[in-house]
Amino acid sequence: MGExxxxxxxxxxxxxxxxxxxxxxxxxxxxxxxKTVSGNKFLPIWIGHAEAAAILMKLQGADTPRPMTHDLLKxxxxxxxxxxxxxxxxxxxxxxxxxxxxxxxEESSDGVIEIDSRPSDALALAVRSNAPIFAADEVIxxxxxxxxxxxxxxxxxxxxxxxxxxxxxxxxxxxxx
Numbered sequence: 001m002g003e004x005x006x007x008x009x010x011x012x013x014x015x016x017x018x019x020x021x022x023x024x025x026x027x028x029x030x031x032x033x034x035k036t037v038s039g040n041k042f043l044p045i046w047i048g049h050a051e052a053a054a055i056l057m058k059l060q061g062a063d064t065p066r067p068m069t070h071d072l073l074k075x076x077x078x079x080x081x082x083x084x085x086x087x088x089x090x091x092x093x094x095x096x097x098x099x100x101x102x103x104x105x106e107e108s109s110d111g112v113i114e115i116d117s118r119p120s121d122a123l124a125l126a127v128r129s130n131a132p133i134f135a136a137d138e139v140i141x142x143x144x145x146x147x148x149x150x151x152x153x154x155x156x157x158x159x160x161x162x163x164x165x166x167x168x169x170x171x172x173x174x175x176x177x
Contacts, residue, residue, distance in 0.1 A: 005134075011088070011090065011136055012136065012137040012138075013088055013134035013135060013136050013137065014036050014037070014038065014039075014134065014135060014137060014140060015036070015037040015038070015132055015134055016034040016035060016036055016037065016043065016089075016134060016135050017034065017035055017037055018032060018033070018055065018059065018123060018126075018127065018133065019033045019034060019042065020032075021052050021055055021056050021059070027046070029046050030046070030047050030051075030052030031044045031046050031047065032044075032055060032119075032120065032123055033045075034089070034133065034135060036135075036144075039146075040146060040147055041140060041144045041146045042145045042146075042147070043089070043139065043140055043143055043144050043145075044145065045089070045097050045119050045120070045123075047118075047119070047120035047123075048120060051118075051120035051121060051123075051124055052120075054068060054069070054124040055120070055123055055124050055127055058070075058124070058127040058128055070121065070124040070125055070128055071128060074125060074128045074129055077103065080105075081105065081106040081107055082105050082106070082113070083103065083104045083106065083129070084101060084102070084103060084125055084129040084131040085102045085103065085104045085131060086102045086132050086133070086134060087099060087100075087101055087102075087117075087119075087122040087123060087126040087132070087133045087134065088100045088102065088122075088133075088134040088135070088136065089119050089122075089133075089134070089135040089136065089139055090136050091136060091139060092139050092143055097118075097119045097139070098116070098118075099116075099118060099119040099121075099122040099123075100114045100115065100116060101114070101115045101117045102114050102115075103115065
């Protein structure tokens with residue numbers, strides 16, 4: 001499955017990278033595609049249009065004349081001397097992903113704060129602060145997609161992902177309880 005790490009809270013996680021942002025033509029919803037760093041598993045997360053724009057703008061290096069919401073949050077945290085140390089997609093419950101933003105307070109040696117977040121907002125902050133992104137093993141096992149063979153390049157993966165999107169809907173990720 002890839003290299004897994006367990007934090008103090010016993011949540012086993014894998015490091016992820018943002019592989020891209022795509023668009024679900026059926027549901028007319030943007031999707032951020034996370035990829036495991038140590039494997040070929042992908043985690044699609046349906047997000048809002050504003051958050052998709054915020055992530056894409058930063059990934060593409062676009063500047064805005066004034067700070068957007070996620071830029072403002074990052075700047076505020078910086079002024080408060082708090083660093084975003086990691087983003088973790090923690091669970092999938094009733095077709096909703098949950099995430100945690102972990103902050104380290106510079107003035108305190110043990111000052112670590114975890115804040116509940118939507119994954120889309122957490123990811124928008126991660127791309128602005130270069131914070132590492134993680135996902136819980138359980139979430140990857142439930143909703144991850146592993147392509148049969150290694151793709152030659154990013155374009156091949158995106159094409160395969162688009163084929164997958166033509167056949168899937170958010171309801172397909174509902175788990176029977």
